[in-house]
Amino acid sequence: MAKKITLPLNDEVLNDLRAGDNLLLTGVVYTARDAAHKRMLEALDQGKPLPFDIKGATIYYMGPSPARPGRIIGSAGPTTSGRMDAYAPRLIAEGLKGMIGKGSRSKVVKDAMMKYKAVYLGAIGGAGALISGSIRKAEVIAYEDLDTEALRRLEVADFPVTVINDIYGGDLYEEGKAKYQVKAS
Amino acid sequence: MLGAMREIQAGDVTNTIARLFEHSCHYLPPDVIIALKQAREREKSPVCRDVLNKLLKNVEIADKEQIPICEDTGAAIVMLELGQEVQISGGDLYTAINQGVRQGYDKGYLRKSIVSQPCFARVNTKDNTPAMIHTDIVPGDRLKISILAKGGGSENCSCLTVLTPAQGRQGVIDFVVDLVDEVGSNACPPVIIGVGIGGTTDKAMFIAKKALLRKVGEPSPDLDTADLEREILERVNNLGIGAMGYGGTVTALAIHVETFPCHITSLPVAVNMQCWCDRREEAIL
Numbered sequence: 001m002a003k004k005i006t007l008p009l010n011d012e013v014l015n016d017l018r019a020g021d022n023l024l025l026t027g028v029v030y031t032a033r034d035a036a037h038k039r040m041l042e043a044l045d046q047g048k049p050l051p052f053d054i055k056g057a058t059i060y061y062m063g064p065s066p067a068r069p070g071r072i073i074g075s076a077g078p079t080t081s082g083r084m085d086a087y088a089p090r091l092i093a094e095g096l097k098g099m100i101g102k103g104s105r106s107k108v109v110k111d112a113m114m115k116y117k118a119v120y121l122g123a124i125g126g127a128g129a130l131i132s133g134s135i136r137k138a139e140v141i142a143y144e145d146l147d148t149e150a151l152r153r154l155e156v157a158d159f160p161v162t163v164i165n166d167i168y169g170g171d172l173y174e175e176g177k178a179k180y181q182v183k184a185s
Numbered sequence: 186m187l188g189a190m191r192e193i194q195a196g197d198v199t200n201t202i203a204r205l206f207e208h209s210c211h212y213l214p215p216d217v218i219i220a221l222k223q224a225r226e227r228e229k230s231p232v233c234r235d236v237l238n239k240l241l242k243n244v245e246i247a248d249k250e251q252i253p254i255c256e257d258t259g260a261a262i263v264m265l266e267l268g269q270e271v272q273i274s275g276g277d278l279y280t281a282i283n284q285g286v287r288q289g290y291d292k293g294y295l296r297k298s299i300v301s302q303p304c305f306a307r308v309n310t311k312d313n314t315p316a317m318i319h320t321d322i323v324p325g326d327r328l329k330i331s332i333l334a335k336g337g338g339s340e341n342c343s344c345l346t347v348l349t350p351a352q353g354r355q356g357v358i359d360f361v362v363d364l365v366d367e368v369g370s371n372a373c374p375p376v377i378i379g380v381g382i383g384g385t386t387d388k389a390m391f392i393a394k395k396a397l398l399r400k401v402g403e404p405s406p407d408l409d410t411a412d413l414e415r416e417i418l419e420r421v422n423n424l425g426i427g428a429m430g431y432g433g434t435v436t437a438l439a440i441h442v443e444t445f446p447c448h449i450t451s452l453p454v455a456v457n458m459q460c461w462c463d464r465r466e467e468a469i470l
Binding site: 020077079122175178 | 230236240242243244247250252254256257258294296297309311336338341369370371373423424425426429430431432433434460461462
C-alpha cells in the first residue's frame with residue numbers, strides 16, 4: 001500500500017520514511033535540471049535569492065515535452081539524478097527536503113541527506129505519460145530561456161514515487177539488488 | 186548507365202523521417218511490448234512486476250492520450266542504407282533528413298533536446314537538429330531508413346574499451362557485465378544492450394548501435410555469437426538490478442552482439458545501452 005504524503009515535507013514525515021516505501025505525493029514540487037541547478041548555485045554564490053523558497057522544498061529532476069493545446073503538460077518523467085550530484089549537497093544544506101528522479105546518488109549526496117535530513121525519491125524512468133496524469137498545474141517561474149530546462153512550479157496529486165534513500169542511510173538500489181543477486185557458483 | 190538510376194524525391198525523405206519520429210515516440214514496436222510482457226511473467230520480484238505493469242500502462246496512456254511515452258524523445262539517430270542506383274532529387278539528402286526531424290518533433294509535440302557547442306554555451310537548437318546520420322551505400326535502387334529516438338539517460342551509460350586479444354571472450358563478457366552493474370538504475374532498466382566487438386574503435390561503437398536495430402531478442406545468426414549473447418544475458422540478469430534498479434531478476438530484455446574483423450593487436454568492445462523505451466522504426470523508399 002502506498003502512503004499518501006502531503007507536501008511540503010518536514011522532519012516528522014521524513015522520520016517515518018524507509019527505503020522501499022511507495023508514496024503518493026500531493027502538493028507543490030519544483031522542476032530543475034542541470035542548467036537550472038547551475039544558475040541556482042550561481043545565485044547562492046552571489047548572495048541572491050533563489051526563485052522559490054528552498055526550505056522544505058522538493059525538487060523534481062524533470063524536463064517535460066511540450067504540452068499539446070488544452071493540456072497542462074506533456075510527457076513528464078524523471079531524468080538521471082546523478083548529474084545533479086554536483087549541486088545537491090549545497091541545496092540540501094540550504095533546506096531542500098526532497099529530490100525526485102531516477103538513478104543512483106553519490107556518497108556525498110547520501111551523507112548530506114543523513115546529516116540534514118532529506119530523502120531521495122524514485123519516479124519511474126520513461127513513464128512520462130503516466131506521470132503527466134498526476135500533474136494538476138504547471139507554470140514556469142524562472143529561467144524561461146532554458147525551454148524544457150526552465151524552472152517550473154508543479155502542483156501534483158497522488159504522484160507515485162518510491163523512497164530510494166531515507167534519512168537513516170537506507171538505499172533501495174543496494175537492498176533490492178542484494179535480495180535478487182545470484183552469486184557465481 | 187544513367188538511365189538505370191531510380192529517383193527519390195527529397196520531400197518524400199522529409200515526410201518519411203517526420204512520420205517515423207512522431208510515431209516512434211508514441212508507439213513502441215510490437216516486439217518490445219512482447220518482451221516487456223514476457224519480462225513481467227518471468228520477474229520474481231513483486232516490486233519489479235509492479236514497475237513493469239506501470240511501464241505497460243504508460244505505453245497504453247501514451248497511445249490513448251497522444252502523449253510521448255517518455256519525455257526524453259531523444260537525439261534523432263538516422264541510419265541509411267542507400268542503394269547505389271538511387272538518385273535523390275529536389276534537394277540534398279541530409280538537409281531533407283534534418284527538415285524531417287524538425288517537422289516531426291514540432292508536429293508531434295516532442296521534446297527538443299539538442300544543444301549546440303557541447304562544452305561551451307550549450308544553447309538549445311530548438312528543433313532537435315542536427316540528426317546523427319550514418320549512411321551505408323548498398324547495391325540496389327531502394328533507400329532503407331532506420332531511426333532511433335535515443336534517450337540521453339541510457340545513451341550516457343554506453344562505453345567503449347579496447348581489450349587485449351588475450352582477454353578474449355571472457356574479457357568481453359566481464360566488460361559488458363561490469364558496465365551494466367556499474368550503471369545500474371541510471372540506464373532505465375530493463376535495458377536492451379547493443380554490443381559491438383571488433384573493427385576499430387569507431388566501427389565497434391557503430392555496430393553496437395546498429396545491433397539495436399534488431400528485433401528485441403532476435404539472436405545473432407552466427408551460432409558462436411548467439412551463444413555469447415545468451416551467456417551475457419544470463420550473467421546480466423543474475424546481477425539482481427531489476428526494473429528501475431529496485432531489485433529483481435530481469436535487468437536486460439536482450440543482448441544483441443555484432444562482430445567485425447579487427448587488427449591482430451586489438452579487441453575493441455563497445456556497448457551501446459538502450460533503455461526499455463526502445464523507440465525504433467524503419468521504412469523503405
